[in-house]
Amino acid sequence: MYRYDDTDRALLRQRVEQFRDQTRRFLAGELTEEEYRHLRLRNGLYQQRFAPMLRISVPYGLLESAQLRKMAHLVRKYDKGYAHFTTRQNIQLNWPKLEQVPDILGELAEVQLHGIQACGNDTRNITSDYLAGAAADEHIDPRPYCELLRQFITLHPEFYWLPRKFKFGFTGAAVDRAATRTNDVAVHLVRRKDGAVGYRFFVGGGLGRQPMLGQEMNAFVPESDLLRYSCAILRTFNRFGRRDNIHKARIKIVLREWGYERFRAAIEEEYARIKWSVEGEELLLLPEDIERVRAHFTAPPYRPASATRADLAGLAARDAGFAAWIKRNVRAHKMPGYRVVFVSLKAPDRVPGDCTAEQFEALAELCDAYSFGELRSTYDQNLVLADVAERDLHELWRKLDAAGLATPNIGLVTDIVCCPGLDLCGLANAGSVGPAQDIYRRFDALESQYEIGPIRITISGCMNGCGHHSVGHIGILGVDKHGEEWYQVTLGGSAGNDAAIGERIGRALARDEIADGVERLIRGYLELRCDEDETFIECYRRVGMAPFKTRLYESESEAAAA
Amino acid sequence: MTMTILRDGELAQDHWTVLEDGVGDIASAGNRVIVTLTRWRAEREALLAAHAAVGVLVPNTADIEAIYPGIRDRPLIALQFPAFTDGRALSQAVVLRKRLGFRGELRAVGDVIRDLVFWLGRCGFDSIVPRKDQSLEGCRAALAELTVAYQAAADEHAPVWIRRRTARAAAH
Numbered sequence: 001m002y003r004y005d006d007t008d009r010a011l012l013r014q015r016v017e018q019f020r021d022q023t024r025r026f027l028a029g030e031l032t033e034e035e036y037r038h039l040r041l042r043n044g045l046y047q048q049r050f051a052p053m054l055r056i057s058v059p060y061g062l063l064e065s066a067q068l069r070k071m072a073h074l075v076r077k078y079d080k081g082y083a084h085f086t087t088r089q090n091i092q093l094n095w096p097k098l099e100q101v102p103d104i105l106g107e108l109a110e111v112q113l114h115g116i117q118a119c120g121n122d123t124r125n126i127t128s129d130y131l132a133g134a135a136a137d138e139h140i141d142p143r144p145y146c147e148l149l150r151q152f153i154t155l156h157p158e159f160y161w162l163p164r165k166f167k168f169g170f171t172g173a174a175v176d177r178a179a180t181r182t183n184d185v186a187v188h189l190v191r192r193k194d195g196a197v198g199y200r201f202f203v204g205g206g207l208g209r210q211p212m213l214g215q216e217m218n219a220f221v222p223e224s225d226l227l228r229y230s231c232a233i234l235r236t237f238n239r240f241g242r243r244d245n246i247h248k249a250r251i252k253i254v255l256r257e258w259g260y261e262r263f264r265a266a267i268e269e270e271y272a273r274i275k276w277s278v279e280g281e282e283l284l285l286l287p288e289d290i291e292r293v294r295a296h297f298t299a300p301p302y303r304p305a306s307a308t309r310a311d312l313a314g315l316a317a318r319d320a321g322f323a324a325w326i327k328r329n330v331r332a333h334k335m336p337g338y339r340v341v342f343v344s345l346k347a348p349d350r351v352p353g354d355c356t357a358e359q360f361e362a363l364a365e366l367c368d369a370y371s372f373g374e375l376r377s378t379y380d381q382n383l384v385l386a387d388v389a390e391r392d393l394h395e396l397w398r399k400l401d402a403a404g405l406a407t408p409n410i411g412l413v414t415d416i417v418c419c420p421g422l423d424l425c426g427l428a429n430a431g432s433v434g435p436a437q438d439i440y441r442r443f444d445a446l447e448s449q450y451e452i453g454p455i456r457i458t459i460s461g462c463m464n465g466c467g468h469h470s471v472g473h474i475g476i477l478g479v480d481k482h483g484e485e486w487y488q489v490t491l492g493g494s495a496g497n498d499a500a501i502g503e504r505i506g507r508a509l510a511r512d513e514i515a516d517g518v519e520r521l522i523r524g525y526l527e528l529r530c531d532e533d534e535t536f537i538e539c540y541r542r543v544g545m546a547p548f549k550t551r552l553y554e555s556e557s558e559a560a561a562a
Numbered sequence: 563m564t565m566t567i568l569r570d571g572e573l574a575q576d577h578w579t580v581l582e583d584g585v586g587d588i589a590s591a592g593n594r595v596i597v598t599l600t601r602w603r604a605e606r607e608a609l610l611a612a613h614a615a616v617g618v619l620v621p622n623t624a625d626i627e628a629i630y631p632g633i634r635d636r637p638l639i640a641l642q643f644p645a646f647t648d649g650r651a652l653s654q655a656v657v658l659r660k661r662l663g664f665r666g667e668l669r670a671v672g673d674v675i676r677d678l679v680f681w682l683g684r685c686g687f688d689s690i691v692p693r694k695d696q697s698l699e700g701c702r703a704a705l706a707e708l709t710v711a712y713q714a715a716a717d718e719h720a721p722v723w724i725r726r727r728t729a730r731a732a733a734h
Contacts, residue, residue, distance in 0.1 A: 007722055011710045018707045022677065031677075038647050039677055121647065151712040151722055157684035158656050158715060161649030238653045273627075277661045282714045282721050289723045292730065 001064050001374060002147045002296045004112050012109040015116060015155070019043045020102035027099065042122060042160070044115020045101055048426045054093040054101060055118035056108060060128035060146040060170065061089035061377045065364040068375065070111045072360035078104050083360075085345060085353040087417060087468050088167070089127050089377040090118060094424055116154060121162045121249075123153035123234070128170040129177045130376040133297060134386040136334040140172035140189040140197060144294040145226060148285065149187075152227045159234045163241030164249035166234070167206075179379050179495035181205045181214040182471055184251050185233060190220065197223040203233060203267070204255035207465035211501045212252045217264055223290065225275075227283040232271035240266070299335075300372035300387050307337030307389035315394055321408075324446065325397050328408035337390055341371070343383035343400060344407040344415070348444055351433050352418040353381035362403040370396050379495075380417055380456075382410060412449045413457065413522065414440045417468055421461030421478065422485070428461035430478025430485035431511075435459055438515040443522075452522055455536040458493070471495040473537045474521060475502045476514065485511050491521070491548055492540050505549050517552055524551035566698055568679070568690040569667075571705055573698055576691070578617060578638065596640055596669075599624065603632065619671070622650040630662050638689070639664065643672035652685045659686035659716035679704040686716025 004012070019039070026036040037047075044055040071091065075083050078100055084092045096104055108114055117124055126146045133141050149168060153159065159166075169180035172189035180186035186202035199221045202214030221229045237251045255263045274280050309315075316323035331340040343363065345353050355363075363383065367375045370392045371385035378384055383405075388396060400406035409415050416439060419425065421432030436459050443449055458472030462479075469475035475490035486508040493502030509517045522536070528547055529539045540548065567576045579592040583601050596617040597609060609616045617638030620626065633639060639658065641651035651670065658664040669689035670682045676696050683690075683705045692701045714721040720728075 005726075007710055007712075007725075011708065011712070014708045014710065021707075035646070035675060035677070148723065154712055155708070156713055156715075157681040157711075158649070158652045160681050161647050161652065161678075235653050238649055243648055243650075273661065279656075279660050279714075282724065285723065286727065288730075289727060292726060 001062060002059070002112075002143075002293070008112075009109075011155070012112075012114055012116075015043075015114065016102060016105045016109050019105060023099070023102050038120065040101075041120030042117055043101075043105065044118030045098075046119055046426070048094070048424050049422075050424070051095045052098050052101065053424070054096045054104060054115055055086070056091045056093070056113055056115055057118045057125035058089050058091060058113075058377055059150055060126050060132070060143060061130050061379075062132075062143070063375045063377065065368045065373045065375075067111045067113055068360045068364035068367070070107065070113070071355075072357040072364070074104060074107060075360070076357045082354050082356045084351070084420060085355060085377050085381050085383070087379055087381060087419070087466060088125060089130070089379060090125055091355075091377075092420075094420070119165075121164050121166075122160055123156070123162070123166045123168070126150055126153075126168045126170060127178050127180075127183070127379060129173055130378040130384050131173070131177060131340060131386060132376075133299065134333055134335075134338075134340055135173050135175075135177075136332060137174040138172055138334070139174070139191055141294070141297060142170040142172040142187075142189055143297045144290055145172075145187070145189065145199075146170050147293050147296070148290070149226060149230060152230065152283075153234075156234075159238055162234075162238055163243050164246070164251075166237065166251065168230075174497075176495075176497050176499070177379070179468070179471060179499070181499045182207050182211075182468070182495060183214065184237075185230070186214045187226075192220060199223070199226060199229070201229060201233075204252040204263075206250045206252045207468060207470055208250070209247050209463050210252070210256075211465065211470035212256075213499050213501065215255070215260060217267055223287075224285050225271075225283075226285060228274050228280060229271055231279070231283055232267050232274055236266050236270055300374075302335045302338060302387070303389075304335055304337040307335075307391060309389075309391040309393065312390055312393065321401070322394060322397055324408040325401075325406055326393065328412065329406065329410045330393065333387070335387075339388050339390060339393060341385040341388045341393070341396065341400075342378075342410040343375075343385065343405045344409055345382050345405070346409055346415050346440075347404050347407045348414075348440060349437065350404075351420075351423075352416050352436055355383075359403050359405060362399065362405070366396060366399055380415060382415070408446065409449060411454045411456070413443045413452050413455050414449060415456075416440060417456065417458040417472065419460050419467035421459075421467075425461060425466075427464055428478065429463075429480035430461050430487065432459040432461040432467055432476075432478055435476060435478075435487060435511065435514045439518050442515040442519055451532075452526070453532070453535055455522075456494075457518070468495065469493075470501050471499065472502060473540070474518060476518075479508060481508070487511070487514055489517065489521075489552070491545060492537065494537060498537075503545060505545060506553055520551050520554065521548055524548050565691075568692065568698070568701055568705070570688050571683070571702065573702060578615075580619070594638075596638065599629065599633070617667070617669070620654065622648065622654065624654070626654040626657050627662065630658070630664075634662070634664065636666060638667040638669060640669040640671050641687075643670060643674055643678065646673045646675045646678040648673075649681075652681065655682075655685040655687055656716050674701075676700045676704050680707045684711065684715040684717050684719075 046053040167183040169183035188200040205214030329342040376384040418436040422428040460467030460469040471493040490502030581595040594615040
């Protein structure tokens with residue numbers, strides 16, 4: 001975990017005071033609503049339908065127990081006793097009072113948390129692999145690089161007023177667990193044949209309107225040049241990103257309008273100019289800079305000899321609940337004797353991603369007791385205890401279960417990704433939580449979930465796409481039609497290594513058709529799959545849209561035929 | 563009529579006059595004038611003959627590196643903020659200061675509110691003309707709102723990774 005030094009702490013304290021003064025001036029009428037809007041967004045504060053919303057950045061999804069205890073305290077003191085984990089690994093408070101937000105930020109600063117650049121047209125919180133440091137398929141731990149870039153982009157004066165939001169996603173593993181190519185910039189850490197470490201940069205991804213996946217801009221930027229190349233991209237965007245139309249302001253539009261060759265040439269030219277200037281000297285990272293930050297992310301003191309538990313299989317055989325949890329929510333770890341444990345935030349009748357004060361406290365205790373004091377948030381709105389000894393699994397499961405955090409459904413049909421939607425969000429056109437709960441209830445029986453196997457259902461309440469509908473295997477997008485909530489369905493999206501944007505299947509569904517519609521699609525899959533090992537997405541890719549379309553709208557085609 | 567602006571971090575009387583495009587009588591405009599880039603290019607000799615000093619107002623869409631040879635010897639370059647949320651001139655400023663080595667007066671004009679001032683200072687503007695309704699004292703104070711920074715810009719800061727590098731070397 002990165003530990004703040006005096007510089008980091010002073011910056012955060014001053015930032016809180018700067019915002020306190022801005023809020024005071026707004027309440028005193030010295031700042032207009034519109035002026036204050038841009039200032040509060042850059043401190044994580046949105047105005048939602050019924051109340052402000054405060055988004056708290058969780059740098060690359062890494063949390064520790066003191067932060068969780070602080071969250072428990074804050075949601076009790078300033079909110080309604082719960083908070084919400086987002087698809088960008090962040091946390092949102094839904095009901096803070098505007099005039100109390102500076103105090104909340106002051107309390108967050110005590111535990112290295114803040115809302116800086118959590119919203120607004122600026123560089124947002126960096127997302128990364130929630131298994132960083134623990135995954136067997138990792139070639140390079142991305143966290144030190146995320147932290148170095150975090151420092152570079154935090155309150156960068158030149159890039160503080162960008163045309164539109166700007167997101168970075170990092171991975172250093174074979175499997176992309178951070179949906180990196182849905183970001184404006186994806187950075188993949190790579191090791192060349194000669195052993196040299198560097199970055200493979202993708203640019204131009206983004207969800208929302210006209211969803212696109214990032215395209216490779218440079219296959220190998222040397223390790224020393226993370227900030228130089230990032231600066232070149234940001235400057236190109238700041239200069240040429242469109243400011244005349246908010247819907248065309250992301251960097252993906254510059255790429256599309258210019259074409260790949262011209263766009264890439266512009267980035268490379270700026271990169272070259274930076275390299276051969278004073279700026280280039282300042283932005284050059286020396287090996288010692290990287291080592292200094294890497295020292296914050298050393299492996300925890302694993303004790304493999306005493307971590308193993310020989311009778312795990314026996315325990316599971318005696319207890320079906322434990323067995324299901326081990327199978328669905330526990331994954332392999334690179335260290336023998338250790339496992340990765342997923343904490344499901346997708347319990348029945350709960351809003352996906354919500355976490356109560358009691359659960360924050362329980363998690364603080366559990367990560368202290370069983371996972372070296374750390375917790376990660378995932379892009380699927382779940383949590384991860386990344387370093388759990390096998391011998392602790394049964395005890396941990398009992399305690400998670402008691403806290404309502406052990407639903408054995410990771411990666412299954414009820415592990416639904418979902419934005420807050422019209423229940424809270426000022427941008428939403430339609431509810432997303434309601435449809436998520438309809439689908440959840442329809443498939444709640446665990447046996448049917450297990451039969452269906454891995455599938456990712458994602459729901460957004462508007463085309464801004466916080467619920468990542470365009471990269472869901474089944475994506476559901478809420479739209480407003482003459483004051484009614486309707487839902488467009490896409491199939492075949494994916495956010496992993498095989499990233500793809502889903503395709504629209506046909507006419508939108510009414511709210512009360514969603515559960516039936518999804519069930520028809522899934523029944524279709526169960527009929528169409530060649531065997532139990534073929535997943536929904538594999539099956540879709542093999543058979544294509546047509547058979548799913550026929551099944552989804554079967555009653556209509558029958559009606560037409562009759 | 564002079565106006566008060568921020569120069570080098572302090573309130574100062576300004577002695578530059580903006581000479582709008584199309585205003586014919588350039589001689590009557592005063593000693594120090596700021597003209598648009600278009601006018602500067604078209605009337606360079608006449609302007610130099612009529613005024614002690616000529617500054618140039620550059621649109622925020624201009625490719626600053628491409629036009630720099632034509633304005634490098636100007637005592638003042640003014641950059642525009644059509645809205646305080648439009649940060650294009652911040653990149654122009656950083657490139658002017660850090661890459662091109664412009665040492666003259668670098669002025670920010672337009673929708674300059676107090677809460678933009680801090681960022682202007684860091685990007686190398688030493689001359690700031692706040693929007694008319696803004697508190698000048700507030701703008702001056704804003705320059706020092708944050709005294710720590712992670713990255714180098716066009717001010718005195720060295721980036722934090724270099725400061726930490728040096729601190730560690732000194733500790734050994």
